[in-house]
Amino acid sequence: MAIPESEVAEVVAAVSERMKDPTYAQLAVGSFVQSQPQVSKFLTAKMERLGGGEAVIHAVFHAEVLAECIRTHHGTDKTVSFARLDETSGVDPMGRLTEAEPALAAYLEGNVEARMRGVIAHVGLALVAVHGGG
Secondary structure (H helix, E strand, C coil): CCCCHHHHHHHHHHHHHHHCCHHHHHHHHHHHHHHHHHHHHHHCCCCCHHCCCCHHHHHHHHHHHHHHHHHHHHEEEEEECCCHHHHHCCCCCHHHHHHHHHHHHHHHHHHHHHHHHHHHHHHHHHHHHCCCCC
């Protein structure tokens, strides 16, 4: 079952509130890198495609927002492997995420630059799949 739009909105509102703390984004990125080392390496490998080091940090931040939505919905946090990233690769990751998790795709559509959406959507698909979805 897809994550309801209302749950995604609650997480995004909570993240927006936490953003008032200037250290929050840095802590969120660090937390994601620790909890999802393979995904972090995957995103770093896409640095040039994403637009450089700063863009990778933004990608990791948005991946953390997706992960928080999934954690909140499923009540658990599971680590994505390189094998899971391979399994969820393919054509049109945004379209596939829209089909599997429309509220997560809508978040990306509204908050992430177009050139980064596909890569982050792929990460979203892997996060969803590791929790039994997709």
